[in-house]
Amino acid sequence: MARIGVFICHCGENIASTVDCGKVAEISSKIPGVVFSTDYKYMCSDPGQTLIKDAIKKYKLTGVVVGACSPRMHEPTFRKVVASEGINPFFCEMANIREHCSWVHPKGEETTQKAADTIRILVEKVRNNEPLYPIKVPVTKRALVIGGGIAGIQASLDIANAGNEVILIEKEPSIGGHMAQLSETFPTLDCSQCILTPRMVEVAQHPNITLMSYSEVESLEGFIGNFKATIRKKARFINEELCNGCGDCTLKCPIKKIPDEFNAEMGKRPAIYVPFPQAVPNKPVIDKDNCTHFKNGKCQFCKTNCSAGAIDFDQQDQLITVDVGAIVVATGFTIKGTDFFPEYGYGKYKDVVTGLQFERLLSSSGPTLGEVRRPSDGKVPKKVVFIACAGSRDPAKGIEYCSKICCMYTAKHAMLYKHKVPDGEADIFYMDIRAGGKNYEEFVRRAVEEDDVNYIRGRVSKVYEKNGKLIVRGVDTLLNSTPVEIEADMVVLATASVAHSDAESLAQKLHISYDSYNFFSEAHPKLRPVETNTAGITLAGACQAPKDIPESVAQASAAASKTIALFSQDLLTREPIIAVSNKSTCVGCFLCQSVCPYLAIEREEIKDRNGNIIKTVASINSGLCQGCGTCVAFCRSKSIDLQGYTNNQVFSEVSALFERSEEYV
Amino acid sequence: MSEFEPKIVAFVCNWCTYAGADLAGTSRIKYAQNVRIVRFPCTGRIDFMLLLKAFEEGADGIIVSGCHPADCHYTSGNYHARRRWMVFKDLLDFIGIDSRRIVFSWVSAAEGAKWAHLVNDTVSEIRNLGPMKEYKNLENVSSNKIGELIND
Amino acid sequence: MTELQNIAKKLFDDGSINLLIGYSNNENGGTSAIFIDNSADIDKLIYNENCHQNLMVYFQKPEVKKFGKLAFVVSLPGLKSVLEIASENQIKDGDAYFIAIDKDGNPSLLQDFHQIEDFITNNQTKPPMGLLKLMEKINNMTREERWQYWTDEFSKCIKCYACRSVCPLCYCTQCITDINIPQWISTESSPIGNLDWHIARAMHLAGRCIGCGECMKACPVDIPLALLTANLNKSIAIHFGDEPGMKADYKYPLSHYKLEDKENFIR
């Protein structure tokens, strides 16, 4: 038989001023099964807690109901009190007679009655509670970081420096990401490579980090603490063990004119190449689609010239399976190309370039060695027009959001251009300037005030070529909407930042959610901006939304700290408020499967002694289940139940709703 | 007999509406005492059988409230609940149970005032509808029809 | 031998099946299900307009399942229930053969779900007018009249659960009525218990019921039970545009949702 104690808190005057706490205690004492009932000024205070502890001992209580504030406030406090006396903490429930009662109703009998009813409802729940034990899940203390841009690098280093193993995978031949392509960075104008490459080297040399470049996620199974990831290590046709990175092969390759991805196709590269001199790992890769050997089997220049004998034309993709406990997704973003814009010539004008292409023209390691020369004829442009919001904030083009980084990098581009071509002119067409970061606004003003960059508020309707000039037709909305026509030598489009084309398929592989733009979704926009809805998987950098470097790095460290916190325990403890299925009554209709937002409902085959399948039933993966209970209400045969909110508990609560209170009064 | 005071039960989710009701409390927004709150993790957890049970227990009106679309703590429980209630409401209408006695609402953790209004509105609406006499009269409907049938 | 018997015989002869469930005449002058486990009994196999029982209800029975290879004589509602239970993971393509009877009474052998889907599409029939008229009549009543109508109807219920046993979709091994912790539905035939049962039954079949009407035909006290599910299916079709029993990969509307689902009833 249940022996339940009821403890009514006055909360000073907060409850007692409108609720007759003594009377509530008295009414409660008449509920069958309640063996002790009292009221006290501050139940959460030390003496209050002691009062509960003593009563538990004295009356051999099996359950406790505390009538006080909201359980969102003090439920952990009182559960701890109960647990200290050896009772399972889930036998303690709180009845909210403050926020839901004394604070919202006037003093009077009805308010007291409501408090008493609330107590009774919770007494009925406690009566039907069952002991629950925190779920312990073992944790594999190894993290998988997907993406080797600055976010992935930062997350890997942070996690590794805390003493955990990290597997960092990068789909390109080298880590570094977009940051490696940048010339200088706003708002300090320090050289991007100078601050990035030491980090890249640190990753390569870190004893805890296994770097797998030229690799992608093939599939993922499991749940928090216990993922099993399969990684496709793409064949680079180089034996990485043997290769010493001398680079002779790249010089000997007869194919030389492949558009260079690292230079945003502003330069050329051979078919066997290292993306850029500081690449990590500094090992080449053969571009199979463009290699003469793979086309007709004839060419072997690289192989014959490799003194290390590292060229391996027969190399195959490898599938490698690793156990990891947590995953950081840091796959970054890409930008729209100039061909996305009908009104700016569908990419047919060579001197209309993207911001990233201009970045390469500015970079001292770029195709022009840092001189601004336009792609069509190599001349130094004397008039450059920058167009902000190219594709961003443009619902007609399907991109409603602000790409966030363009205002700043366009100011930087104009500034660097003016530094390199002091007699040149830079015009920027903009709609709004969004410079809300530390030292950002000052930076933009510097471009205007010190470097004479000309900002024109208006959008450009058309760019076309005439007599070797690019005619830019825009408008100055701050000048009575006067149409503006500028003859430019070069046009730079600050094109929209978008998710990678394969972001959606990666999200599906990882079972994380993504928004309509294919950016990955955080678990909560304010309070859980780093976690995904899938426990154990966190996000870092621009794969979640457009971000600049400081933000990406901050989020990466946040993701790392979430991961490190997870790894700090040997066993993962989870609230046992999860669903459980009854395998003997489940008929396996699996209509519940699609209601689970966490894909926690799995198919389990029940076999007889001979191994024949008798039936297939639903089984809840306790690692994935978050305890919403949607499947429970959904199951026709009541074969799923939610611990902590079992059918029996909630049914008892409802049964106790309006018990004729006269019986007790 | 004094004016009829309806008995209202509120089935609310823990993350939005329960917290919204807490906020009404911390903001000291006064509302009618008629409501008794039962806490669930999510509107998706609320079984339609519990609504029937509440009527059986003597409720005159029921509030079912959870997170606004897109706000669900569990991503989609409220969307499933929304479909469930759409269908359930149609069934009650067809059977002749006054579906106005069940009030569905989205109340977020920030909407303390909305919660208070919701309770007050529901109480006054149900007061106008009068006691849920259909269910109460059920106890008086004897099974005599069965008797008639057997005698036929 | 009739065409139907020929098809059945062939199935037995080439060893495709071990058990065939069809219809035969019974001693009361009506028809009832017949379980044929060898070709000798095939001459008892008949089909006429009196053969309405949805034989798919037997598919789920362990006694039947143990035979292994099965064949069923089914008309349109039966085929719909095949697709519906297929969408509920209860039957796989190739688990059984179906001798489908079209609206002119001609049999044809269907082997996979694709054929069944085509057959259903090509053999659509109108729902029975009487049922529709009664549904319309009830919908046109005032709420109070509807309540009176259904309390009267439900008060006849003797909780025999015939409606449950003939339903091809009531295949749960544990029905909600069988559960006593908590006692969701009172076991006795009381007004509240009856109401609870019929509401629960309707909700559990909402968007799943394929409208064979067996529940109504089986009811010993003539409660028009099929109306409840038919009316619910109507509203599901209106709200979500779904109809059960048409596709083997049917997405059950109550376990899916759309962001833009109607919510004008929510405050």
Add this chain to the structure above:
Amino acid sequence: MQNNMTEIAENPSKDTYYSNDLQKWGAEIKNKDISLKELVFNETGEKVSLCYQCGKCTAGCPLSDEMDIAPNTILRLLQIGSKEYDRKVLSSYTIWVCLSCETCMARCPKEVDLPAITDFLRSESIRRHLANRKANNIINFHKAFLHSIRGSGRLYEFGLVIGYKLRAKNLFQDVLLAPSMITHGKLKFIPAKVKNSSQIKEIFQKTINNNRGGK
């Protein structure tokens, strides 16, 4: 034909088919006191609040330098919604000089259908007798054009030119092109007519007289 047109040119009050319900609409406007942007929304389904004033419409408009108010400014005035600005929009030259080339609409990032809004503003401008005087030429051309169709169901270009010139009282401005057009066989003196011309008149009767001009 010729008679008919001369008659109207001389007596514009008979030229009623696009504005004879003016009083009715005028009364409604007074009663409801509804702003022009709401009317635009009701009649075209276009929300002027979508516009964020990037100016791309003006930048691409082939005629923006002919206009007294830039296209994006028209939307801005509508957004503010004051009586004064509504009047300014309706009495602007801009709405008449617009060529409906659809460039603004094609490039608008917010997909505001400015040509449709402009069409509506034109009919509303006439209805409220606010049409810009400078636009008389253009309006007269539209009227002559519709008149020609109303009469014969098809455009009778020679008649159109004559009719327009009569309205514009500018007989000799452009007609001089006509001789060379005739020598190239490009103007016909006798109009081709739709046989069922009463049906065309019906269409005019039932549309222009029966709605506001928008949706």
Add this chain to the structure above:
Amino acid sequence: MKIGYFPGCSLHGTAPEYEASLKLVAKAADIELVEIEDWNCCGATAAHSMNRMLSIALPARNLAIAEKMGLEEVVVPCAACYSRLLFALNEFKLDEKVRMNLQPIIETEFKGNIKILNVLDFLEKYVMDALKNKVDDKFKKKAACYYGCLLVRPPKLTNSERWDDPLRMEAILKKIGIDSIDWSFKTECCGAGLSIARTDIVGKLSGKIIEDAKDRGADMIVTACPMCQSNLDMRRGAINNYLKKDNNIPAIFITQLIGLAFGYSEKDMQFDKLFVPISFSNNNFSNNNDNLKMQKSKVKEVKV
């Protein structure tokens, strides 16, 4: 093969050469163009400037008649008419109010099942295959393909790919051996809507078009719209006024060129109807000075 044909007022008025060439081209491709019986004017800019329902009802009557005649497709060579007919059809499909109200206005049943082809659709779908092996290398002139507004805009209505830099005409001309220049005024407005009321504007807008075509070395402007063609061709006075110099670059219909490729004569194609003359009989266009002088004098005559 029978296809519906909506000539529109222009083809029966200012652009007889367009109609003549289109009909002969269709004939050569073994297509019978069936003129919509008792068709009426589409209403053009004037109708939609004044009244939306009128601008739907006028084209809809034509489409309804075409449907009644059992036609499944109708080719509309005039880009302006094409746009209005397409607009009416689209509104009919999308706007329930239009569907409800249209019937009593046009007094003809209309289902909205008909398909509308512009002249490029028509040429691509029915003519170009018949042209195989008929390429004539006498076309040594470079074309500036001019699309104007309504063939491509609004893109959502016309469903055109690459609406700001279309390449369809270029592809068609390529098949008959004509190379096209890349230029920037393909879809700029020529000002046709104000052709009579504000001729000065036409001069300016068309002037820019002609100037760019010429600057980039085009020998002719190829059009697919009678409004554009008449503006670019007949309005040379206003254009030259604006440009402050005489321009002799001709503006010709695409169908006239296709006709030549089929082997018709320039007379068949009614080259004599063009104000600014052009001829392919002589390979070198600039030698064609006699005609040019004639034209100049004509232009002057107009100006007097």
